[in-house]
Amino acid sequence: MSKKSYKYLFFDLDHTLWDFDANAREVLQELYHHHDLANMGIESADHFWDRFYTTNNGLWAKYNKGEIDKFYLRNERFKLIFEAAGAVMPLVQDNFLKEFNKQFLHLCPRKSKLIDGAMDLLEQLHGKYPMFIITNGFEEVQSIKMASSGIGHFFDRVITSEKAGFKKPYAGIFNYAMKWCQAHPEKSLMIGDNLGADVVGAREYGMDQVYFNPEGQVHEEEVTYEVSHLSEIHSIIAQPLR
Numbered sequence: 001m002s003k004k005s006y007k008y009l010f011f012d013l014d015h016t017l018w019d020f021d022a023n024a025r026e027v028l029q030e031l032y033h034h035h036d037l038a039n040m041g042i043e044s045a046d047h048f049w050d051r052f053y054t055t056n057n058g059l060w061a062k063y064n065k066g067e068i069d070k071f072y073l074r075n076e077r078f079k080l081i082f083e084a085a086g087a088v089m090p091l092v093q094d095n096f097l098k099e100f101n102k103q104f105l106h107l108c109p110r111k112s113k114l115i116d117g118a119m120d121l122l123e124q125l126h127g128k129y130p131m132f133i134i135t136n137g138f139e140e141v142q143s144i145k146m147a148s149s150g151i152g153h154f155f156d157r158v159i160t161s162e163k164a165g166f167k168k169p170y171a172g173i174f175n176y177a178m179k180w181c182q183a184h185p186e187k188s189l190m191i192g193d194n195l196g197a198d199v200v201g202a203r204e205y206g207m208d209q210v211y212f213n214p215e216g217q218v219h220e221e222e223v224t225y226e227v228s229h230l231s232e233i234h235s236i237i238a239q240p241l242r
């Protein structure tokens, strides 16, 4: 494939740069032991993580489609996860779940683990390109995640769906990003792990895309580039467009 040059780089944050799964898993493990969840009937920290992963991903897919709102996601999440993990629900008070959720939301964005290759890639590209984040994650935690993991200074702007009033994959958020970042879709590249929100969203808007697909998900979408490791992106965007 002949290589195109780009002028503006847009990145997704969760699961593309910031390792949501590793960071959330670490926090849940800490909270599992701190609150002695074995005593509430949840057999192990690994099992708790496993149920969190499935339930949370399901809720986020609904959130991205607009089927549930932030309030529901935030407030009902742990009730569903505790149920799914086999907790003895009469032992799990609403106040406890509220506090648990608060602790999770406080601790998780303060974890620093990045996806393998992320720091190296950002260091290489920094100064060569203006770089931006486009995220459906919540306004109040995304900047904490970027600061905790030491990547905040690489980015010129952070566009959240809350600020834009539209979520990826909708054109509204890309439109907002282009204006706010003074960029042009035909000179921009979107890099993200979510095939629908990041990749198809950007493609429909007229941007080229890199699908970061570490698990080799099978799909039939037409994508500009697909990589299984972030290090492969170096060769795609070695030189910016002049």
Ligand SMILES: [Mg+2]
Binding pocket: 012, 013, 014, 015, 016, 192, 193, 194
């Ligand atoms: Mg993502």
